[in-house]
Amino acid sequence: DDNGGSSPTSGAAAGNSAAAQQVQSTGSSGTSCTYSTYGAEKVDLKNVTVGFSQSESTSNPFRATETQSITDEAKRLGIKLIQRNANANVQQQNTDIQDMIAQGAKVLIVAPENSDGLAPAFAQAKAKKIPILTIDRTVNGTACSDFIGFIGSDFAGQAKIAAQDMAKALPDGGNIAILQGTSGNNVAQARTDGFTKEIAASSPNLKVVASQTANFDQATGQKVMEQILQSNPDIKGVYAENDTMALGAIQAIKAAGKTPGKDIQVIGIDGTEDAVKDVAAGVMFSDVETNPRFGPLAFQALTDFYSDKGTPTNVIIADHHFTKDNAQQALDNGDVY
Amino acid sequence: MVQPQGAQPVAAEPTAAPPGGSPAPAPVLEVTGLHKSFTGVHALRDVDFAVRPGEVHALIGENGAGKSTLIKVMTGVYEPDEGEVRLRGEEAAFASPLAAQEAGISTIYQEVNLVPMMSVARNLFLGREPRRYGLIDSTRMKREARDILRDYGVHVNPARPLRSLGLGAQQMVAIARAVQIDARVVIMDEPTSSLEAREVETLFGVIRRLRAQGIAIVYVSHRLDELYQVCDRVTVMRDGAVVRVDDMSAVDRITLVSLMLGREIGDVRKHGATGFADAEHQVKGAPVVAAHDLQRRHQLDGVSVDIRPGEVVGLGGLLGSGRSETAKAIMGALPLDGGTVEIGGATTRRTVAASIRAGVVMLPEDRKLEGIVPSLSVRENIVLAALPRITRAGLVDRAKQDEIVDYFMKRLRIKASGPDQRVSELSGGNQQKVLLARCLCLDPKALLLDEPTRGIDVGAKAEVQGSSTSWPSRGSACCSSRRSWTSSSRAPTASSCSRTAAWSASSRATTSRRTRS
Amino acid sequence: MSTLNPTSGPGGPTVPDAGVNVDVTGETRLERITGVAQQQGGLVSLVIVFVAACAFSDGFADWGNFQSILVGNAYTSLLALGMTFVILTGGIDLSVGSMFALGGVLAAWGSGHGGILVAVLLPLVVAALFGLLQGTLIAKARLAPFIVTLAGMLFARGLLQAISAEGTDTYLVPKGSPFLWLGDGTWRPILTAVVLFVLGGILLMRTRFGQALFAIGGSENAALLMGLPVARTKVLVYVLSATVAGAAGMLNASRLQSGVTNIGVGYELTAIAAVIIGGTLLTGGAGSILGTAAGVLLLAVIQNLIGVHLSQYGSSASDLANGLFLAVVVLIQTTLTRVRRLP
């Protein structure tokens, strides 16, 4: 059943309880959603087909682990799962969802490509009374009406932690650069805003001198960083909105004859294995996790949804925060993906 | 010698005279002081040219004299460097061929300029399609196309793509198209170069009717006898300048040739257009090429041809009878359904390269589509097929290459600014010579020439014939499908050159039939 | 009136019967059918794949599935429609993906800032102007279409990001806006596409503009010498393509109820693929709207099959299958379309 879409460690990490997603908060209102308030028919998950719509290529370890986690959990529970991958194409994701409905899916888990643009698919699901649980990125609409609810990270919060780390890493202040995720991606946006707001608020001695997109990609991250280092040789810190870009930046810094972790501090987001190793080795200053192991929480939420108890509509997971102090231990425990 | 005929005074045509007109009506299209140069070449120098309503005006000159350039300047294809174009006395600088067409000038350019992939009917009506409710009425279009073309001797399903027609038939379509346009001036740049005698007659019929309607006609041709048949007046060009304007009947052939070539009349009379002696060649030995029972659906039905050393074989037949196909089939350029081709007594692999290695080369009929490689230089075009012979370890031997190119450029008098000039910049006839050089430099045992003298001037025609005759005498064979120097089985024609007799004497016509007849 | 036939009227020569009897109108029915098959290799491939899918893929032959395929590709298929015109002239338009996105963003913005008229017209006008600029650079300044529209692709994307805070401000179509009516439901998008394809077919086959496109693609020089308005036609074709792409984006915004900013990336390649599978020559001069429609559907069906059977094996397996499928289909299509080879 290996799909070639998961790294060797992800399976282990997915089954590792310490690595599992932990709920941080379930939204201030504490509202909960059941099939009856949603207006869906009651079904027994074990007797129906559940559809999972992945938004992006599984070549990203985050995506691979996420898909693996959902697949594993469905198998563990004996639930029939069908799935699609839209490869970062919103249009395709609409089609995917509609295809799965046509194929008989009665419940859907959707990892949206973006907040907007899934209206037709969601509308069709709603018309057919097929509930949708969204994970990892939010969509516009009303919880427990257009969709059941959301499970995922607090992207702005992650960025805020990264900004605080940057302040710690550079107590004397200095020039810093941001490697942004893909333009127009709401995760990237939240991670930019969260970071710059926090810097502006609490670290006036940190100055963002370069802020360029590197498309969440390592090679691009390296290229862009190489250029930035030419025009800003005095850069002291780099905030990369995901780990792959951070790894690219590190390569660029080394090539420029500087030492990452000493001359330039690098902070990333995602908590992938390679990055956490760098944190442990002091090459990276810190890394904020984005936990992709959605399977258990997602199916728990669905089970609760079909019970009288109901499921909270906004579940924010507690992401790990890897620093020099805990990185090695996390690696030893197999907590990273 | 062909007698001048059909050269009547313009004034004798009552329709041609404008109301209250004088014997020589005012020119409808006129250019004065025209200059045009391209990088390195002065194509037109101070050219004055005028054509009157109701006259057929011959425009002649050797290859590269500037005829096509003059036409292109008059019709808005090129912008003149200096000088002006006047239409009915008013200055008219056409910004595009479209503008010229709208002003009533219809042109048949030297190279067939139709769209090969579109159907015959669509080509015929392009831009003027019959419409119904604002939409093209294609049924009517096809019907009318069929009717019109039938009158030009082209019996063809008008829905067929144009390129499936032979070049001659394409030329007829182009002529029909040009004449359909409501024009005051019709310009024809070598309309007959790929036509059969019978089609030429058809064309002349058209021309005479146009003249009767008071339409002015500019007629370019290298076939001097034709000029005397239809033209009223003549303008002779040499090296980009006009050297004589006169009534057609006032200039005899020898004078014409001497004017074109810029040589003394006596000289021309003595030596002919070139200094070639009649080649004597003997037909001897086993066939160099033996094609037997060639079959190809809809195109060839059991064609057999033998070509022996020293022999010139003419392939006769009408438009589209399959002569070009036969040549291509022998060359290995056309897949066959049946039949065999032996070269030098052995069957070769049926590829062009193998045929060339075995000593058979072909000069294709359509120089634009299948002949020249337009953006390569004259030099590169000449040695293109000879690359394997002048290459060592993959490297082109430049000395050898230059030797070949130099020899043939001189021998065939290819007029170019130099071997580095892009071949597409040469005049039509000179392009043809380049292609001929490409064939000859392969030192072939058999030469398949498909319309080899298309558009080349008197002097050069003799050169071509001279070169080809000199090959048989060196033990090569020669097979051609051109009408004017080999006899076509049904329509023997007089050649413009005195050597025709010798030619047909040693020629043997082979008939090829078409299927579905 | 000088339209003349050589035989008509007095003084005309009696044209002897040329004796060439090549009247090939008497084709047999079989020849005619193979002729159509040869011209419509894409359509034939579609039928083959479709029949195979119905026979061997569970759940494929399902009304809901067909609807999903059709509606999912209704608007993007319009990019291929516009692209057909461009490719017929021997050009190419790489900017349609960006234009699709820009059209959507402008429509969504317009629906919130001026109502349905602005929502509909703004993207059309901007797209048309954009196409006008591209067309002028190509037809008048004689720059290569590939490079002009590549720049256009960058520019439109940049412009879109500039008006949406680097792509992060997504304009939503207000709830209850009449603009939403346009792209609502299943049948409206499908019918819109069908109508536009039919209109496109008429434009191509039954108007002088359409014929000029074939002529330009077949031989631009000849078209020029035949007195066709080459430059004007070429400009128009880019205007048409951009406008159609903008319109598709606009309709799509109505369907998605927002102007998604990072949409449309790589759509130009899918459109080109559909056009070419449909039998249009990239070098221009031959092709058909019917073929393009077949190409679009063929790709959509393949996508659907891959989704059903291979998605669970990860995106790379889908890619591999996609590539293989495409290769096989074009091989079939090319074999069928042998007739196109120059003799």
Next chain:
Amino acid sequence: MTDVAVRPTPAVLDRNRVITWLQDYGVYAAIVVLIAINTAIKPSFFSMDNFRVQAFQVVPVLIVALGMALVITTEGIDLSVGAVIALSSAVIPLYLGYGPWLSIVVALVAGCVSGLLAGLMVAVANVQPIIATLALMIGLRGFAVILNGASAKSVTDETIGALGLDSWFGIPQEVWIAVVLVLVVAFVVRRTAFGRRLTAIGDNRAASALAGLPVKRVLVAVYVISGLFAAIAGVFLVGHGGYADPSNYGLNYELSAITAVVVGGTPLTGGRIKVLGTVAGAVFMQLVAATLIQNNVKNSYSQMVEAVIIIGAVYAARGRSGR
């Protein structure tokens, strides 16, 4: 009677000459201008360090563009180059166990095989190049990712790393190799029969076939070379990045390469090739990107400016108009 008429070119500097000059040297002039502007903004732009950074980034594109130029000369196009880069990067870690050189050889062979597939589809099966290579582009990347397994693999081998990071005499090894490739290609194009055939086939395929040129063989060879060059670029990228990432390596390289070729003056309609122009085109585009990023221009404006610059460059270097 005039023999071969060789008329001297009038030695006036007219508009035509300026246009011809721009056509031939416009890109080079534009490069000088860009460097001058950048140096004025920040003198350190004109430094060895910066030169090396730009060189590392441009070399892979340039090498791919060289192969692309050959393909374009035959009136073709190769969209699969990016995927070939992915494939070659996927192969390296797989065979690294047998030593760096073997893995490099396997990567290059993989590139050739992919090129062979493209060439056969184009030359033998007569599929239109854009669609044949599009199929490869999609399929190969999937294949590469499956070979590699999902996530990027780090490649710490010294030899490969050196190829992507180290210098000989202060100039990156990559650059030396690229120079050799450029010279070889230029030589082949100008001096060999192959070069001659390449242009002839791209210019008039029917005529070339009738002149007995080995059309199919040349076409196949050209795609194989393009595949090989893309694979070389893939090796360099692995060396430079220190990891292999088939899902992201080489994305959009086909477009960058085509842009470089066209900006360098080779027409997409085939039949003509400018080898040095292609180099200049790639360098020019690299400098444009460097200028924009180094001055921290927003992505949105970057794209628009880049678009305008591309048009400007091509406009300056455009061919003489048909009229």
